[in-house]
Amino acid sequence: MLGLLALLTALATVLIPGLPQVGDGLATASRTFAALPHAEKLIDYAPEGGGPVLYRLPGNVCFLRLSRQAGQTEWVRRDDQDRIEITVSAPGLAQAGGRFDPDGTAELQLGGRAVAVPVVSPGLPTWRFTLEDSPALQETLDADEATLHFIAVRGGKPVPEELLSIAAGNLWQGIQGLESCAIGAEPPGVVGP
Structure with missing residues (x-):
């Protein structure tokens, strides 16, 4: 059986031009991926x-x-203008039959009022929200059970049935660690019991 497999591989290499280069390309890509910083x-x-x-x-x-949510992951960082950027990958939204299709803006409730938040999609099912730092945002993110509810805005109006939620409890503490990390300082540890 192994002899037959070797014969077929050798035959394919001769009959299909470029097959050896494909193998070389895959090996190079594998080595490049392994060398990426972790x-x-x-x-x-x-x-x-x-x-x-x-x-x-x-x-x-x-x-x-x-x-925290099944079928959804978020990455948070500071962008080059020191705003809070939240990138959400939510394949579970589409799998559950949901939709989120804003015209470049989402609505977020902060401190009892609606705030317009820029949102782009680098490719479905991923969206990137950019939040301006504010006391209302800090207060929301510092709550134990904080959840950010982004409502899609289309044609200048919110579409309440198109909602993307992010469980963000104690995220403000993490953002403080993020800032220490970025300047090379030792990040603050977990505060509390």
């Missing part, structure tokens, strides 16, 4: 609750990862 896990702020977890890549590139 994220170092620094702090798990809520090990019993699914995050946030602080990671650092070489060069003090830091991000938080949340994964």
